[in-house]
Amino acid sequence: MSDLKQIPVVAKETGKERTNPLANVFDELIRFAQARSMFMLHYCTGCGAIELPPAMTSRFDMERLGIQPMVTPRQADILLITGYVSIKTLKRIILTYEQMPSPKYVIGICSCTVNGGMYWQSYATAKKLNEYLPVDLYIAGCMPRPEAVIEGLRLLMDNIKSGKSEPWKDYYQRYDYYLGNQQHLFGDDWQTPTDIIGEAEHFGLMGPETEGEHTRLLQQHQQPLEPHKMRLK
């Protein structure tokens, strides 16, 4: 993955300079709190998921680190990809990822998420997860033991605490790149219900590569989303 710091951010001039001397202290406090309270989406893709039950429950007990499983993407911070990702699953992963509120973190567990692992010559599995989603860190192994999973989560916590874990911004700043790779796999008419460009504008995270040829292609065929009609019988 390219280094985040090299990507220039086009920051919106809000006119609000940070004048409060305590702002940085608060930031640190918030990051500390964030790192100690994380919800991990229960979404398991491959065989590596089998190491999660021991990691979560009394034997290795992830909750002592403040990490808890959560059942819906809208209330989760961490997306654990626990193994090989088939093309069909990848679509669902992207839909799920886009629904999660920022800041959000992706961890690829298992060699399969790094490079296809033992499915490297399979037509049906995606190879490099970080082409389609910004991945915070990979935990290699086939499959990694719970100790390794917890080690990885600790590293993520440290990164959050020190403010280094910001690949989720990359998804907004280089949306065109990610969308291009997604279109390459799923076809040109690929569309998700989340308006990433709109969100990027809202969060002030527009980068020079947020929009490009792929997002233009998306806009050509994009169908506006309509709310479901509520009906009572």
Add this chain to the structure above:
Amino acid sequence: MMDQELDRTLVSIFNEMEKVDYQQKSPRRLRVDVAPEALPGLLELLKGKASYVHLSAISCVDWIEEEEFELVYHVWSYEVNSLVSAHTRIPREGACYLSVYDLYKPAGFFERDIYEMYGVYFEGSPHMEKFILTEWNGPPPMLKDFDAEAYVQDTFNWQDYQPDWLKDLEEAGGGVEIRPEDVRR
């Protein structure tokens, strides 16, 4: 039980039909080679007369050099306690065969799977449409002439295997022994 002697019903069935060639592979396994036009009739007799009521699988083999597909129907009897595998070969070009859905309902499932993976069309099968690979537009992937490795090489990129952290390891005398690039073509 089908120990030494073949079940008498089976023998009478095989004698009733032409173009049937059978071999006893083991006490409970019988291999029957049959011409494609005779296979539905054979299955019908096996089911109706010899209690082979359970179609446990249909498998398909792609014999690319002989330009043929081999279809294998595995039927099981709970009374004789034995498995009959009926093999038949159909031409590979424009492969099409008769469905046995009306005889064995599970056949619909196996035929749909074979149609998706090998492109063999089954006439009369109720659901000749996509099954598991709903989002796949390429050729049937189990065909021998579909080169999955070449497809992967054109479609996907590989992880960079020269990361910075590896340099430290290499300086200390470690590193990756066999690089993925050397294993892949």
